[in-house]
Amino acid sequence: MLRLITARLQQLVFVLFLLSAFTFLLMKLAPGDPVLTLLKIDQIAATQAEEAALRSQLGFDRPIHEQYASWIWGVLHLDLGDSYLAKRPVLEMLLERVPGTFQLALGGIAVMMAIAVPLGLLAAKYPGRLPDHLSRLLALIGSSVPSFWMGLLLIYAFSYKLNWLPTMGTGSFRHMILPSLTLGLAIAAVYARLLRAGLLDSLSQEYIRAARARGIAEWRVLTLHALRAALLPVVTVFGMSVGHLLAGTVVVEILFSWPGLGSLAVEAIFARDYPVIQGYVLLIGVFVVAVNLLVDLSYGWLDPRIRYEKGEAA
Amino acid sequence: MRPIVEVEALCVQALAKRGKDRIPLIQDVSFQIHPGEMLALVGESGSGKSVTAGAVLGLLPNALHIGSGSLRFQGEDVLAWTEKKRRGLLGSQIGCVFQDYQGSFTPFRKIGKQLTEMIRTHHSLSKATAKDLALEWLDQVALPAERVYDSYPFQLSGGQRQRTALAAAMMLRPALVVADEPTTALDVLTGERVLDLLAELQMQVGCAVLLISHDLRHVMKRADTVAVMKDGRIVECEATEMIRRRASHPYTQTLLHARPLLTDLDAGLDWENEEVVSSERHEGVDGVESLADREPAV
Incomplete structure (x- = not known):
């Protein structure tokens, strides 16, 4: 465990060095x-x-x-230097915005799980039948509709027509709903399909037949016996696409005037505020590496075989 | 005495992917098992013995279905029951041990958790009482109970896992235990001991046992009745003594001759010899299988 964390920290230093050198160069080359x-x-x-x-x-x-x-x-x-524009320390500016982006990302992940887990379970329970086709259709829509358009549709429906929810800004739980939906809907479908594939695989295992032969209720078989193994590929893909998720928050933050890191970065790019852009890239790099460390640690929790093999090797 | 299981003229078919063709897998299978009796279903791979077990359990794959025949469990026509009602029998009334010890327990959950989960599925007991029952049965199958209770399945050896599976199968005192090649994946010695344990626990619980095996030698030592299956049909079903003395069907005779000499069975062998003998026997059985494969299916 400790060894894993040390390895990740070394990796972090390396990743951040490359990342910052690359963005530094790119910005000098940019018009x-x-x-x-x-x-x-x-x-x-x-x-x-x-x-x-x-x-x-x-x-x-x-x-x-x-x-x-x-x-x-x-x-x-x-x-991290001072912003050219705001004449304030970049670190301070970034840290101010971190909670906003965290809220949004967590909201998006919550929406994603609330949709993906039941949909994946249903699709795996009834492969080739209605829930499966429905989830495939949703996956197609979810991955092909751009999130800014999805966001606009949601604003049109829930804020403008129905007047249920605020169009923009922050402050209450109600403000979080539409941005979280926009972010979560776009990624949920993919995870539902991934979960379905993993579940179909684990449902065909011998131990599932053994659990059924012991009379364990079907929902317990699905959620307690089969789901665990199916989560491994889901978590892996999540770790790899967390950068993508954070990039996705940029669009959503702009659309809903959400005070997060993404909107700060976009303002900085328009103003050629180099230190802010550099700081933003650096911080996102830290997040991505940190999330991947969590993903690695979660493998041991999900599959004790991994944990014990590691333990023996160390 | 009323039989626990009565299978009569059972046919199971596979639905072909296209069209309405139905491929028969087992045909006209009939047998009965009484309380305390051990019936061994013997045959080469593909003879339909595991399909028969699946039909008795009600755990056939989706592509297979029962074409005709009847299946009574404790006098009840279970084929008429809903799937959910039949599932209710599993675990409490019908215990089960499978071939692959690797797959006998879910690898991510501790043995104790899986045993108590099973107990509490069928009986409303407190967690502590369920744990006591599980520990008691792990002890019954001669395992270090506390340690196994706190282990993940992969931390146990194959023999230990099959013992645990036996404990799980017998724990709730079922009327029937179906053991589908419980020793095939184990080495000879461990397999012998697991079968001994099965017979011992059967005496204690008083249940009927359906033992599936490809190994006539294994089962003749312990089973009361032997049913020989070939190409989806039971070709001979007799008391073990009768099979031993004068098997009537030529296929049974082939299987008997695929074993080492009969005298080996009765003589008190020491284990060393037994292992040597059994490796020869395996070659013999393989030979039979390849011969049988060349024959056209009925």
Whole structure:
């Protein structure tokens, strides 16, 4: 266990280094100039001298590797630099937004599980019959409808027509419903199919026949005996696509004016606010690696065989 | 004395994927098992013995169904029952041990949990009482009860798992225990001991036993009655003594000759010799199987 965590931490350092170097380079290559953007905000014609002064103040006159090195040095001291625009420490700005994105992601995952688990169970219980076809249809819709459009449809139906729920903003549980639905619906269908495949596989195992032969009730056979093994591939895919999920929150945050990391990142990209973008990428990298560590740990919980083999090897 | 199980003229068919063709798997199978009796159903692989067991249990795969015949359990026509009602018999009235010890318990859950789950499915007992009963039975099958109770299935050996499966099958004192090749996956010695245990527990519980096996030698030592199956039909069903003395059907004779000499059976063998002998016998049986495969199906 400890060994696994240490290995993951080493991996984290490596991933973050590569990730940050890559985004740093990409942003320098991307069109747009933060200096001009900043000067334009002041609405006054800037002189060449003013421009040069700002450029050297931000360190842009130095070679790129020096800029990167000084940024990394800051990161090692938990200093992600200051936002060009807001003139505030980036770390502070990011941490403010973390709860918002967490709420949204958890809401989306909750919706996903509430849909995927029953749908997957039903589809596996009645393969080739109505629940199975229904879940296949939903999977197709869920993975082909873009989430911004899904979000707009939900707003149209529940906020505009029915007037049940707020269209945007944050603050109450009611505000969370539509964004969570938008995020969860898009991913639920895929997991339902994945769960169905896993369940069909585990339902054909000998131990399921043995459990039935002992008279264990069918719902217990499904949820307690078969589901465990079927969750392994689901959890694996979840770990791999958590980056995708966080990217998905960007669209939803913009659509619902949700104050999360994604909307902050988009604002920063428009303003060429490099330190904020860098910080955002770094933080998402930490999340992805952390979630994958949790996924690895969950294998041991899901399948004790893995836990004991690890224990013997260590 | 009323038989526990009465199977009469039972036919099981497989539904072909296309069209309305029905392939018969077992035909006109009849036998009875009385309380305390052990009936061994013997035959080569594919002869329909496991299908027969599946039909008795009511656990046939979806593609198979019972075409005709009757199946009475304790005098009740269980074929007329709903699936749910029949499932209710399993575990409490009918115990079960399967061939593959790897699959006898769900690998993710501890043995104790699975045993108490089974007890509490059929009887409304408190957790503590259920645990006591499970421990008592693990002790009965000569296992270190506390340790096995707290183990995952993969932490036990094959023999230990089959013993635990026997405990689970007998625990609720069923009227019938179906043992579908319970020793095939085990080595000879362990298999012998598991069969001894089966016979011992049967005496204690007083249940009827349907023992499925491809191994005439194994079963003739213990079964009261032997039914020989071939190509989906029972070709001979006699008291073990009768089979031993004068098997009438040529196929039974082939099976008898596929075993080592009859004198080996009666003589008190030491285990070492037995293992040598049994490996020869396996070659013999394999030979029979390949011969039989070449024959056209009836």
